[in-house]
Amino acid sequence: MEYYKLNSLYIEVTHACNQHCRHCYLDGGIHKKCSEMTTEQIKKIFAEFKAQGGRYVIFTGGEPLMRSDVFELLDCLEILGLRFTFASNSLGMNRERLEKLASYRCLEEYFTSILGSTAEKHKAISGKDSFESVINAVKFFDEKGIPTFVQATLVNDYLDDVEDILKLFSGFQNCSVKITPVASLGCKSEMEKAESGDIIVPEEKFEIFHKKLNDLCEKYPNCVGDDNILNYEQISEMINEYSKNPLYSLCWNSVCVRPNGDLSFSYNMNNPFVFGKAYETIKIPMDEKFFGYIELLKKADELVLTEAKNHEVEYDTAIDNYLSVLK
Ligand SMILES: C[S@@+](CC[C@H](N)C(=O)[O-])C[C@H]1O[C@@H](n2cnc3c(N)ncnc32)[C@H](O)[C@@H]1O
Numbered sequence: 001m002e003y004y005k006l007n008s009l010y011i012e013v014t015h016a017c018n019q020h021c022r023h024c025y026l027d028g029g030i031h032k033k034c035s036e037m038t039t040e041q042i043k044k045i046f047a048e049f050k051a052q053g054g055r056y057v058i059f060t061g062g063e064p065l066m067r068s069d070v071f072e073l074l075d076c077l078e079i080l081g082l083r084f085t086f087a088s089n090s091l092g093m094n095r096e097r098l099e100k101l102a103s104y105r106c107l108e109e110y111f112t113s114i115l116g117s118t119a120e121k122h123k124a125i126s127g128k129d130s131f132e133s134v135i136n137a138v139k140f141f142d143e144k145g146i147p148t149f150v151q152a153t154l155v156n157d158y159l160d161d162v163e164d165i166l167k168l169f170s171g172f173q174n175c176s177v178k179i180t181p182v183a184s185l186g187c188k189s190e191m192e193k194a195e196s197g198d199i200i201v202p203e204e205k206f207e208i209f210h211k212k213l214n215d216l217c218e219k220y221p222n223c224v225g226d227d228n229i230l231n232y233e234q235i236s237e238m239i240n241e242y243s244k245n246p247l248y249s250l251c252w253n254s255v256c257v258r259p260n261g262d263l264s265f266s267y268n269m270n271n272p273f274v275f276g277k278a279y280e281t282i283k284i285p286m287d288e289k290f291f292g293y294i295e296l297l298k299k300a301d302e303l304v305l306t307e308a309k310n311h312e313v314e315y316d317t318a319i320d321n322y323l324s325v326l327k
């Protein structure tokens, strides 16, 4: 049997969090009790990932600092020589932790999130005073020459904050900002979804937002990363590119592991396809199920493309929605 070769691994080590953001698709929070892999199970995944030729790990959550073994797991990546991005909301990033993180040779990038252009606005979404911690963490790593990646996740009322947010980070040497409008609430509880409907950016705003971002990309050329709102031409170009590869969109060779070990190809939470438990094995056989999934991805892409004729789409969310329907 031939197995799918993984280059990169996106692993959510926990869904617990020291914040409970209004927008979070994970329904995070300190109350969150979901089954989590043990230290040894995660170490086994890293070792197997390395042995099959893996190179890069995105270490994320929830909030990874909620796990008491977080540095033991990062030590494991360092010993294996696996380069990694560490993602955190920065709230728990005190000086000692920042120094410890920066000491890893394998730390490729620090990822963090900003939710508004001022401390008050950020707190209104995150519920915590983490704005200064975000800025401090970015400053700390930037001074050490370690790249940072800030995701500006914006609720509907904050779309006009984009430029002020870019100004906060444009002075750093090696910091990219990715702007992500909140287009869905993933697997938040039904009660919270009902309460937070107002924070979702409606589709009719995508086009104007997309244009604004393109202008800002020109104004702040080294600072703005891609956004995830795409238009018809962009999706069509992407599909064209994918079609040249027999593994279609999976040609990035990346996989996602959830805290309970579920292995899938989706970074957000609504994709129903699971390819086993990662702590048993991360080997994904290239069998009927695997190629069936690729066929479904092609169909989902076609549906998203048709939808994009009417308005721009949040691509990842739209794909996962269609996959659930097609299943
Ligand atoms: C789930 S968090 C994990 C890392 C860490 N807890 C943090 O907040 O940076 C990863 C990113 O997803 C973003 N995110 C959460 N819910 C989202 C949603 N409904 N739509 C778009 N992005 C979302 C967060 O703002 C954050 O930038």
Ligand code: SF4
Pocket (backbone or CB within 6 Å): 017, 018, 019, 020, 021, 024, 025, 026, 027, 028, 029, 061, 062, 063, 089, 126
């Ligand atoms: S977005 Fe990040 S910080 Fe906010 S609740 Fe979700 S996991 Fe926690």
